[in-house]
Amino acid sequence: TEPSIDLAAADVRRWLDERLPGHMVPEQFAVLDELPLTSNGKVDRAAVAAGPWWAEEQSEDEVAPPQGRMEELLGDLWLEFLPVERVTRTDNFFRCGGDSLIGTRLVARLGSVGVEGAELRGLFANPTLAGFAATLDFGATSAARFVAEPDARHDPFPVTDVQQAYLLGRRPEFTLGGVGCHFYVEFDSADVDVARLEQAWNTLIARHDMLRAVFDETGQQRVLATVPGFAIPVTEVAADEAEPALTRLRTEMSHRLFDPAQWPLFDVRAVRYGQRVRLGVGLDNLVLDALSVLILFTELNLLYDDPQAVLRPVGVTFRDYQMNTRPDPGELAAAREYWSSRLDRLPPAPDLPLAVDPVHITAPRFLRRQLHLDREHWGVITKRAREHEITPSALLLACYAEVLGAWSGRPDMTLTLTTFRRQEVHPDINNILGDFTSLLLVAYEPEPGTGLAARARALQEQMWRDLDHQAVSATWVLREMARRAGLAETSMPVVFTSALGVLDGLDTTAAADFAWGISQTPQVWLDHQVREYADGLAVNWDHVEGLFPPGVIDQMFGAYQAALDWLATGDWSAPLPVSGPARDIAPVSR
Incomplete structure (x- = not known):
């Protein structure tokens, strides 16, 4: 007989810790006298997975406090x-x-x-x-x-790399230029007191510096000390005559290009039809990133309900942040060395089929596809993601890349990831408005023969390595790529934007009055956007109208929705099943 081996779960964990990366070490261990077998003598994996041993008491090491x-x-x-x-x-x-x-x-x-x-x-x-x-x-x-400088709050200060990209990208001489980075949303509700809403807006304009910001031709931004009172114009129509007024509201506001030198860099208008009000809100992302928009709407709701509401403190400004959080020379040098070493190894952008060359679209307009996962379905997916030690954002990004790969000429690709990085240098930093957006180039390089979980973990690991070197922005990397290739410009025009995890303490119930929305970004072909609400997950794909052949976006979006359905019950150790494109769709030469 074989001698018995006295093993404890803690011993096994320590042995594996010395030999495997942390994310590969199992969370739970059980020591069995023998493994259950099938009738043909093989290990009965189903019986192992279902066995009662996983509910055994944890060892002392596993419940020990820090x-x-x-x-x-x-x-x-x-x-x-x-x-x-x-x-x-x-x-x-x-x-x-x-x-x-x-x-x-x-x-x-x-x-x-x-x-x-x-x-x-x-x-x-x-x-x-x-x-x-x-x-x-x-x-x-x-x-x-970190020290705030209230006396300098109205002095000019430099734009960020992303703000500069937004300013340059809106110029018509750039491919898919002529548009700003613009966010538009409509809310529809009964018995809205527009005068009360207007008062709330003016309170927030006085409270948040970046709602009074303008930009000059020298690449500087500044906050105006005073601005005129902001008025919300209201169009009054009968309920049965609303459609032309609502159409005009959307046409005039949804793709507006603001003059960055002129205040305000936002627009709010209302249409009252019968007992209902449709509110249109347009925001230039030069001054507000996605988290800032959520803060803005949360505070707007609070002030509308109670004009005397006590809001969270804002003892710091966006200018303070920008002037005090520049990377030190050593960090910057290390980041440039890292990205310089990766430039020649980055895969190209997804080679998606196009109806026309992007240079021929001189006035881009964007369209939206959207879906919603209910809270229960999304909860199942996030639970499974935690069990596989994959973040929900990395999982969705991997699924997005798998679908894009099915329509591209190759499975590997580089995507632009929008992140919302706020260094916690002040207790109030997550209460203020500004464009804290960072852009990150993330390579998806799936290993042949691996399943979705392994691919998502590899993508997550690469993304986290890249995030450690964000002292250099994606705009610097793109400029360096263009310089090496001898090109006037280059881009990674397929984007993934995730607001998962940024909603802590913010109002997630505003979706109840949500009526319609669209975003636009210069030089972008397709932007995947995801955020959580109280009732589940909302996914949007905003894309340039007329850029893709008819049916392509619908096919890809349908495949992505099928992928999200599969995540709840599918075997993540297997590849993600993705239906390929229609045979008659092929990319144009460009």
Whole structure:
């Protein structure tokens, strides 16, 4: 007989920790005297998965609280950032609901208190609390304290790389230029008091500096000290005569191009028809990113309900942030070296079939496809994602890339990822408005023969390595690519924008009055957008009208919706099943 081996789950975990990346170490262990077998003598995998051993009590190591100064600091931050009520040394960041946004905030907070070695790729490789703590050290001194400059709030200050790209990209000489980066939405509700809403808008204009911002020709932005009172024009029509007025509202507002030198860089209009009001809101993303829009609408609802409502403090400005958070020379040099080494290895953008060459579209207009997953369906997907240690955003991005790959000439591609990075340098930083947008080029390079879970994890790991080098923006990388290729311009025009995880503390019920929306961005062909509401998940695909052959967007979007349905019950160890394009669709030469 074979000698018995006395193993404890903690022993197995330690042995695997020494040999495997953290995300590959199982969350649960069970020691069995023998494995259940099928009638033909093979391991009965179904019986193993269903066995009662997974409910056994955890070992002392698995329920131990954080130990030591670093683990205790991490434990406090996990309680603050993650949706958990208690933490142990073996808790896994992903299984506790962590994602790239929370990871970025966690790493930034650690740096702000003088912790050295905090990087996203380190968290990915060591996702347990104790494992990540072991990679960190307390520095000799804490980081410099952020200081607001209220006396300089109206002085000019430089635009960000993304703001500069938005300003240049709207010029008609650029491919798919002539449009601004614009967000438009319509709300429809009964018995709206427009005068009360107007008062709320003016309160927010006085409260938030970037609602009074303008831009000059030298590449500077500044906040106006005073502006005239903002009025919301109202068109009154009978209920049975509303359609022409509502159509005119959408036509005039949905694709508006603001003059960045003229205030305001937003527009609000109303149509009252019978007892209902349709409200159109257009915003230039030069001054507001996606999180800022959510903050704006949340505060607008609060002030409309109660003009005396106490809002969260804003003891810092967007100008303060921009003037005090520039990367140090060492960080910038390291990021440039990283991206320079990746330039020649980045796959091209998706080679999607086009109806015309983009250079021939001189006045781009955008159309939208949208879908909604109910709360239960989305909950099943997010639960499975946590079990596979994949963030929901990375999972959706992988599915998006798989669908795009089916319509492209090759499965690998580079996509532009929109991120909302706010370094936590001040307690009020998540309360203010501004364009904190960062753009990241992410390569999707699926390994042949692997399943969706493995591909999504590999994509997630690559994305987190890239996020550690965001001191250099995607716009710098694109300029460097164009310089090396001897081109006037280059772009990665297929975009993925995720607002998952940015809604903490914000109103997610406004969708009840949502009527219609569209976004537009210069040099973009297709933008996948996703955000959560109280009742589930909303996905939009905004694309340039007339750029793709008839039926292509509908086919791809249908395949993507089928992929989201499959995620709830499919085997993630297998490839994602994607129906290919129709045979008669082929890309134009360009």
